[in-house]
Amino acid sequence: xxxxxxxKLKSGNKExxxxxxxxxxxxxxxxxxxxxxxxxxxxxxxxxxVKSEKYAVVGGExxxxxxxxxxxxxxxxxxxxxxxxGDLTA
Numbered sequence: 001x002x003x004x005x006x007x008k009l010k011s012g013n014k015e016x017x018x019x020x021x022x023x024x025x026x027x028x029x030x031x032x033x034x035x036x037x038x039x040x041x042x043x044x045x046x047x048x049x050v051k052s053e054k055y056a057v058v059g060g061e062x063x064x065x066x067x068x069x070x071x072x073x074x075x076x077x078x079x080x081x082x083x084x085x086g087d088l089t090a
Contacts, residue, residue, distance in 0.1 A: 004019045014043050014044050016039060050066060
């Protein structure tokens, strides 16, 4: 089951609050961060010369555009109290 968390993404002097999907079971050969094209534009990434790749997903394929290699610094903050054992039901 995927888990969504609130994140702040920073690139240069631009910052955007969004949500991230984590723990989906997807594994790649290298660490990857996938963001919508509109969010990449807001963060100031150049979308010229982007390369597309097909990803196999449940139910078919999706196209992802590779922005290239970026340096990522990760800073985590607890936003809300975490659920305690027994608080969640399925």
